[in-house]
């Protein structure tokens with residue numbers, strides 16, 4: 001099996017998770033260089049994690065290192081351009097969320113995938129825990145019965161220091177508030193478990209933080225399987241929690257955590273204690289526990305590269321989540337129910353996540 005050479009761009013807060021991800025591949029991937037426009041940050045990071053070469057210019061790094069994999073952990077506004085440049089240089093990409101600023105940008109990434117034969121996978125590490133694979137297979141096999149109702153809450157808190165970083169809190173550079181930046185993980189997880197959505201009605205507001213983007217959004221969703229879901233995304237909740245709850249005919253399935261989870265974070269309650277024993281027996285067949293880490297996702301990307309298959313969070317799956325988030329903003333800023341498939345080229349929300357319709361920033 002081929003071993004892959006990776007480079008990292010962006011050596012800030014989440015950079016270490018990418019270093020740990022490379023370690024998790026147990027030698028299948030080696031990190032040969034890292035890049036940051038802040039030279040001290042790049043050098044300190046490379047010294048700390050024993051990465052051979054520090055760069056300060058992304059394009060030069062691509063030319064010099066000729067990597068197989070590019071790990072993108074720079075601010076969101078740069079993701080689409082960096083992903084396309086990496087694929088044009090012959091590399092596959094694992095890019096931090098949010099992958100890009102609009103469906104139009106997503107379509108450009110997909111065009112580059114077709115042109116180059118490389119792929120860009122959006123980081124959605126919640127999908128890759130082994131416990132999730134188990135729960136999802138039970139759900140798809142109908143073990144819990146028909147999915148009926150879901151609750152999907154990202155109740156997080158971010159302080160003023162967090163939003164003082166210049167790229168955060170702005171449409172152009174962060175690309176959105178807790179819908180696009182934080183809740184994106186659990187909403188993507190919900191879509192992974194419940195499948196195709198058909199319509200959404202949402203609100204978004206800036207209630208607490210002095211930022212341009214929203215700090216809370218709430219949505220009501222209908223799925224193709226008939227199920228309904230309610231969603232809250234926020235960065236103003238002092239007691240933080242990530243909560244995903246699936247109520248099906250035969251059981252309630254719950255996942256409670258904050259930024260990462262393992263098997264112990266799941267709970268299943270059978271509807272009928274008389275038939276619950278079978279359900280419990282199926283539930284308890286968890287595989288060896290691999291948490292929802294960047295490493296778990298990178299291992300699957302390596303498998304995709306080995307077999308030249310499309311990563312789980314590229315293409316249609318990644319587009320579905322981005323379209324869903326775009327629909328939340330469109331519904332919030334137009335007061336309409338937005339149907340899946342309705343945001344096409346020519347719609348202001350196709351080229352800008354907020355359709356240019358977010359209310360102007362009000363100084364508090």
Ligand SMILES: NC(=O)c1ccc[n+]([C@@H]2O[C@H](COP(=O)([O-])OP(=O)(O)OC[C@H]3O[C@@H](n4cnc5c(N)ncnc54)[C@H](O)[C@@H]3O)[C@@H](O)[C@H]2O)c1
Pocket residue numbers: 009010011012013014015035036037038041056058073074075076078096097098123125165181
């Ligand atoms: N998957 C997750 O759980 C998770 C968690 C946190 C952050 N993130 C995402 O990771 C990304 C980075 O977030 P962060 O918190 O690490 O931000 P950060 O501000 O701490 O780090 C970003 C780094 O990118 C560097 N940078 C800026 N422009 C650059 C350029 N042109 N070339 C090279 N480097 C450049 C900055 O100097 C900085 O060091 C964001 O998209 C964020 O949403 C994901």
